[in-house]
Amino acid sequence: MRVHKIASIPADGIGPEVISAGLEALDALALRDGGFRLEVMHLDWGSERYKKTGIYIPEGGLDLLKTMDAIYFGAVGAVDVPDHISLWGLRLPIAQGFDLYANVRPTRILPGVESPLRDAGPGDLDWLIVRENSEGEYAGHGGRAHRGLPEEVATEVAIFTRVGVERIMRFAFDCARARPRKLLTVVTKSNAQRFGMVMWDEIAAEVAKDYPDVTWDKELVDAMTMRMVRKPRSIDTVVATNLHADILSDLAAALAGSLGVAPTGNVDPQRRFPSMFEPIHGSAFDITGKGIANPVASFWTAALMLEHLGERRAAAALMTAVEQVCAAGILTPDVGGKASTKEVTKAVVDAIRGYNFPV
Ligand code: NAD
Numbered sequence: 001m002r003v004h005k006i007a008s009i010p011a012d013g014i015g016p017e018v019i020s021a022g023l024e025a026l027d028a029l030a031l032r033d034g035g036f037r038l039e040v041m042h043l044d045w046g047s048e049r050y051k052k053t054g055i056y057i058p059e060g061g062l063d064l065l066k067t068m069d070a071i072y073f074g075a076v077g078a079v080d081v082p083d084h085i086s087l088w089g090l091r092l093p094i095a096q097g098f099d100l101y102a103n104v105r106p107t108r109i110l111p112g113v114e115s116p117l118r119d120a121g122p123g124d125l126d127w128l129i130v131r132e133n134s135e136g137e138y139a140g141h142g143g144r145a146h147r148g149l150p151e152e153v154a155t156e157v158a159i160f161t162r163v164g165v166e167r168i169m170r171f172a173f174d175c176a177r178a179r180p181r182k183l184l185t186v187v188t189k190s191n192a193q194r195f196g197m198v199m200w201d202e203i204a205a206e207v208a209k210d211y212p213d214v215t216w217d218k219e220l221v222d223a224m225t226m227r228m229v230r231k232p233r234s235i236d237t238v239v240a241t242n243l244h245a246d247i248l249s250d251l252a253a254a255l256a257g258s259l260g261v262a263p264t265g266n267v268d269p270q271r272r273f274p275s276m277f278e279p280i281h282g283s284a285f286d287i288t289g290k291g292i293a294n295p296v297a298s299f300w301t302a303a304l305m306l307e308h309l310g311e312r313r314a315a316a317a318l319m320t321a322v323e324q325v326c327a328a329g330i331l332t333p334d335v336g337g338k339a340s341t342k343e344v345t346k347a348v349v350d351a352i353r354g355y356n357f358p359v
C-alpha cells in the first residue's frame with residue numbers, strides 16, 4: 001500500500017468549505033483505487049489564529065511541513081487583516097521558503113460550463129500556463145524614500161537570474177513534451193524590456209536545443225492576450241514571468257468560465273520540499289458560509305496533487321467524475337447552476353464510487 005502524507009491547510013473564508021469537499025473526494029478515490037492511502041495532517045493555520053496569536057505559522061511549522069509529501073491549501077485572507085500581511089504571513093513563507101519555483105495552471109472548458117468566447121466549447125482552451133514563481137517582478141526588491149513629500153520615490157525591481165530562468169524554461173519544455181501537442185509559447189516583453197526579457201529569449205533558444213521534439217514560438221505579452229481570445233486553439237503550453245503569467249492565468253480562468261473551477265500547483269520539480277496545491281480563487285467573503293462555493297477548483301487541485309504523487313490513475317478518475325457531474329448540470333451558481341457545495345460534492349463522490357478503474 002502506497003502511503004502519501006498530506007498537510008491540509010484550509011485557512012480562511014470558503015477555504016474550509018472547499019477543502020473538506022476535496023478531502024471527501026480524495027477519501028472516496030483512495031478506497032476505490034485500493035492501491036494507496038492518504039495520511040492527512042489537519043492544520044488550523046489562518047487569519048483566526050493570527051488574530052489570537054499574532055502569527056500565521058506557529059514555531060517549527062515549516063519544519064513540520066517538510067516531513068509531508070504535499071500540501072493541500074485553501075485560501076488565505078480576512079476582511080480585517082490587510083492582504084499583504086496574510087499573503088506574506090502564510091502562503092509566501094511556504095512557496096518561497098520551499099523554493100516552489102514552478103507554478104502550473106491548467107485550463108480547460110469543462111462540460112456544462114460556458115465560456116465567454118463565442119466559439120469555444122467543452123475541451124477547448126486546453127492550456128497549461130507555467131509561471132515562474134520565485135523571482136522576476138515579485139522578488140520583493142525595491143524601496144521608498146521621501147514618503148509623502150513631493151519628491152517621493154518608489155522602485156520595484158524585477159530580478160532575473162540565469163539559474164532561475166533556465167530552470168523554469170527546462171520545466172516548461174518538459175511539461176510541453178509530456179502533452180500530446182508538444183507545443184510551447186515563450187512569453188516576454190523583450191521589445192521594451194531590454195535586459196531581463198532579452199535574457200529570457202536567449203535562454204529559451206539555448207534550452208530549446210535540448211528539446212528538438214518540442215515546437216516552440218515566442219509572443220510578446222500584450223499580443224498574447226489577443227491571441228488567447230482570437231486564436232485560442234493555437235496555444236498549448238505557455239511559459240512566462242511571475243507577473244505576466246499571473247495576469248495571463250486570470251484571463252485564462254475567465255475565458256474558461258469561472259474562477260471557481262481553476263486549480264494551481266506550486267511545484268518543486270526537484271522534490272527537495274513538499275509542493276503546495278491550491279485553488280486559484282481567494283477566500284470569497286461574499287459567499288462564505290452560504291454553502292454555495294464551487295468545489296470544482298479544489299477537486300481539480302486534488303487531481304494535480306495526485307498526479308504529482310504519482311497516482312495518475314486516481315487523478316484521471318477524479319477528473320472524469322468531475323466532468324460527468326458538470327455535464328449533468330450539477331453546478332453551483334457561479335457557473336450558472338443551482339446546486340450547493342454539498343450537492344456537487346455528493347455527486348462527485350457517487351461518480352467516483354461508480355467509476356470502473358482501468359486495470
Ligand atoms: P476571491 O477569489 O476571493 O473572489 C472573487 C470573486 O469570485 C468573488 O465574487 C467570489 O465570490 C467569487 N469566487 C471565488 N471563488 C469562488 C468559488 N469557489 N465558488 C464561487 N465563487 C467564487 O478574490 P478577492 O475577492 O479578490 O479576494 C478575497 C480575499 O482572498 C482577499 O483577502 C485576498 O487577498 C484573498 N486571496 C487569497 C488568495 C490565495 O490564498 N491564494 C488568492 C486570491 C485572493
Ligand code: MN
Pocket residue numbers: 246247250
Ligand atoms: Mn493572480
